[in-house]
Amino acid sequence: MSRAKNPTMAEVAAVAGVSHQTVSRVINGSSEVRQATRERVEAAIDQLGYRRNRAARALVTNRSGLIGVITVGAALYGPTSALTAIEESARSHGYLTLFASVTDDSGTQFRSVLDDFLDHAVEAVVVIAAREPLLDHAAAATPGVPLVVIGPRPGQVADALCLNIDQDAGGRLAVEHLVGLGHRRIALLHGPERSVDAEQRQAGALAACAAHGVRPTEYRGDWSVGSGYLTGSSIVALPAADRPTAVVAANDQMALGLMAAFREHGTAVPDDISVVGFDDAPEAAYYSPPLTSVRQDFRALGALVVDTLLDCIRGGSPAPSLLAPTLTVRVSTAPPTGRAA
Template sequence: MADVAARAGVSHQTVSRVLNGSPRVAPDTRERVVQAIRDLGYRRNVAARALVTARSATLGVITSSSVLYGPTSTLIAVEEAAREQGWFTSVAAIGTYDAEAVHHVLEHFMSQAVEGVVVIAPQEDVGRAIDAFDAPIPVVLIAARESTVERTIPLAVDHAAGAALVVEHLLELGHESVLHVAGPQDWFDAQQRLAGWRAALTDHGAPVPDPVIADWSADRGHEIGRELVERIAAGHGPTAVFAANDQLALGLVRAFWEAGVRIPEDVSLVGFDDVEGAGQFIPPLTTVRQPFAELGRRSVELLFEAVAGGSPQGALIPPELIVRSSTAPPRARRR
């Protein structure tokens, strides 16, 4: 830093302000310092800085070792948001969600002196394990549930609101009701999507059929689709189906195609997530888009506020319904 200061003709303190993003530096001075840094190839020694400041500028992230779209997209968004703020992330992917495994990871983070932890916790077991761990640092829990632990800050996409958007869209098209192919009910996201679907139908005075409980896979969607085909062919099947994620919807699409059931002429179909390529389904899939970038940015903001001594409140981030060609009025209404 002394070499940079000498080359730029400024003080050591000015170089420090530039490196830390302080607004108290004139633009031309800032440019001279930045150019000197480029010329000298200067890089901050993070380990040395941590020793001096007692700050690691590192966040821990706990996530699932699965490659499911939602948790993976959330992880990427958190890492990008932290990096944009000059912070590092230490990631731990776990395959089991028992308390011992989660506590082991949290203790590992404590030994790295991370300043906060983001937990991508879509499942009940993870939520319980986090609640049972008395972390001395702030924790942002990305899960569609509340937390009663003082230093744990809940943050999530509003999955119930997303499901309500689906139901309202289909009812406005003229469908009398909507069948829900639900995700696994030990996942908070799936619980909230089912609750939002049921509440929206009830609020509109529409019949509430028994949901079909599934996992998140296209294979299971295909199996369920084959069962629904027989009901649709007999004339007493659903005219609209809401799948809890786009993979389930993909399996349904194949089952309907194999049986000659047309989307949306015979049945309207909606997914959830807006995965890459959802617009290339045949037909392009109407689905709920999760704002993963916003989720990552907000999680980092909440941690920074907590690390700085604030008392941030949890939040629900609204999703967006993306209407494509897989939904239309039922056949009776089109006539």
């Protein structure tokens, strides 16, 4: 059975009693249409079941309305949240996102995905560079369309706009908070090596420790709850005199593992040891106890990325930018007590 013909924009205009151009402005989100007129057009669209033909639009305007996003294959909180925020912001501007993940550090998948995106005439490309190899691939890429890289600090990738939340500043915030509470014996649970965000958080935390004369105990995790649990078990096994009074975990998942190990071994948070996480994931407020964490505003990051790309598409020259993180203070941190000092 043949499918019913999609109503045309002219038919929408006729039902709404407006011009074809007015319907086009409403569909493309123009602010030049009065609210009453917009509502009349939207009612006509709903009545007729009109759907915009993107293929026809691309032929007429030479614009596909597509943005390609490349990220790593792992379902990590940060990259996933950034991807979601970009998709939502792009959609609010009338763009759709093509998404692909790569797991091959050699660059073969990256180049293949980029070629596929260009075959679909994407107007811009975003690379969420959670791992260092993606930085090299992004630096070598010449897609011929605007390219934004999320992860590195501005200037780290030549000829690419670098945007991110300031991970270095986040690491500093966590340590400064603990030092301000009176902690001097601080442990740092870093993320995995070759992780772009982990290395920056580590650098910021170490710089803050050095500024305050703190010599931290350092551990290496892999972002997982399990690695946090193993680290927590190692900490409680230390002699009391060598045990830190506070720990900064490079993400909330590892902080959850830390607190599980502390609880299992009778070490109270924050009475015996304080814990700070990173990300301020939605569930962090419901940890036991609720977790103090460095908050990243991914919605703001998504809006920044899309606004920057649209500026580039229109011929602008936006500058690289970093968004400032904030610290959400909850129950998991407190001044060191007699037991923890």
